Amino acid sequence: MTDKKIELPLLTIGKHQPKYPIIQGGMGIMVSGPRLAGAVAAAGGVGTIASVGISASSPDFNLSAGAKVIDENNHKVLARYIKEAKEASNGGVIAVNCMCALSDYEQLVRTSCEAGADIIISGAGLPLKLPQLAEGHPDTALVPIVSSVKAANLILNRWLKHYNRLPDAFVVETPNTAGGHLGARDEEQALDGNLSLKEVVPALVKYLKELGHNIPVISAGGIWDGKDMREAFEMGARGVQMGTRFAATEEGDASDRFKQAYIEAEEKDVVLIKSPCGLPGRAIMSPLIERYFAGALEKVSCRAACLSHCICRLQHESFCIADALVCAYKGDWENGLFFCGSNVSQVKSIVKVKELIKELLKDFKLPELETAH
16 A cells, blocks of 8 residues: 555445445355444444345254245344344444345345345346335345446346336456355356456446446455555445455354354465355365365255255255355354355454454545435
8 A cells, every 4th residue: 555545435325325435245144144234334334234044043043944934034033133233333334135046035135125224235146136126115225246247237238128227336246256155157267367356347337437327336355455445446446345354353243163264264275166056156175175075075955945046955966055054154163164255364363343444444535424324
């Protein structure tokens, strides 16, 4: 970072304007729940609850209860957690991440809107029907996650044609460095340099400007510090989204053992796998993943029916991702799937959310806000 401070851009998403243009990424299962989201929003960023498998935090949670019971509990818990996060946010902005790949995606979006979510962020597939699902909730901003200009164009055309509306922002998430499920068809595409932030962010900013759309672009994947933020803003992004750094905060909703896995991870431990949903994913090499690569996984049946497409359910292959993510959230190192970004090896300690945001902003001139929501 140079000595000269640059001004922090204002990020307006629909009717909502966080104090700072920092979005905490949605991380399931319960890695980013109401405690983390509320703390980030109270500190001036956008706090995001991941809607997937959120009832795993309930004392009586049982994957064997069946998909219908799990889904019903998820929706009840999600509604409660959105309200809790908003109460803790001190008037800040609360988003919910809803994955298109989930079997109960449509209901999760509706539940989020009804519970008062300020923003719906939606990826793991193209959210082509999102405006229909959020109908009747004009205050809820809608933000697709894309990895290319082509994907953004598909969404723009569909939304304009069928719903006569535009996205309130785009999150450009590069599969090159992002954590969790990645917006790519396979490992080769996940590592394709053409999907880097340096390629896609300025191209999408230019494309939207040429169309005359004032839609903010948010840069995501591998964002670590003020230097990365500055690079994103210089490319035309008006905000950044960060997951891995926020997962390893005191307020993060996951277990201490989950956070310890981040602290202990080295660069060589970060691997790409093929998720049971068919998408590549980035994770820490844990005992489960070692068994996965060795072809030594025990045969398991689908326990949650959480994905619209799942090779565990359809072909009895791979592993139950719901089970593996619940194990990670609870700190079961042997059986957990610990999703992470490519920069997880830089996590050295657990910090408070306020301290993290203060560190990220130290090299910027902070704007005077006309309004804050």
